[in-house]
Amino acid sequence: MFAVRLREALRRTGLSQRAFAARMGRTEGAISRWVNGITEAKMDELVRIHQITGVSVDYLLGLVSDPHGHAGVTPALAPAALPSHEALRLAKRLESIEDDLRAARELAGLKK
Numbered sequence: 001m002f003a004v005r006l007r008e009a010l011r012r013t014g015l016s017q018r019a020f021a022a023r024m025g026r027t028e029g030a031i032s033r034w035v036n037g038i039t040e041a042k043m044d045e046l047v048r049i050h051q052i053t054g055v056s057v058d059y060l061l062g063l064v065s066d067p068h069g070h071a072g073v074t075p076a077l078a079p080a081a082l083p084s085h086e087a088l089r090l091a092k093r094l095e096s097i098e099d100d101l102r103a104a105r106e107l108a109g110l111k112k
Contacts, residue, residue, distance in 0.1 A: 001062035003037035
């Protein structure tokens with residue numbers, strides 16, 4: 001969902017991946033991985049994407065169907081949708097767990 005919505009936001013704003021990468025302070029490769037669904041942005045990056053493109057973080061995450069976050073919940077997600085603050089809390093916790101796992105792998109000498 002994130003990759004599709006990010007591509008759409010870039011198309012709407014007329015930003016190339018190169019220009020977007022420069023504004024984000026990220027490499028073109030990182031943006032390409034987001035746009036192609038290989039990786040996803042972290043929370044602070046989602047906020048920056050919102051600031052640059054004007055689309056809401058909830059929209060980027062697939063929680064609402066309107067790019068500006070004004071419409072109702074995306075129908076496919078309605079039964080399981082969480083309030084925005086709860087989704088944000090869980091996303092931050094997941095990010096923390098992923099960071100801990102990455103650090104543990106590094107300590108153990110593992111790659112991925």
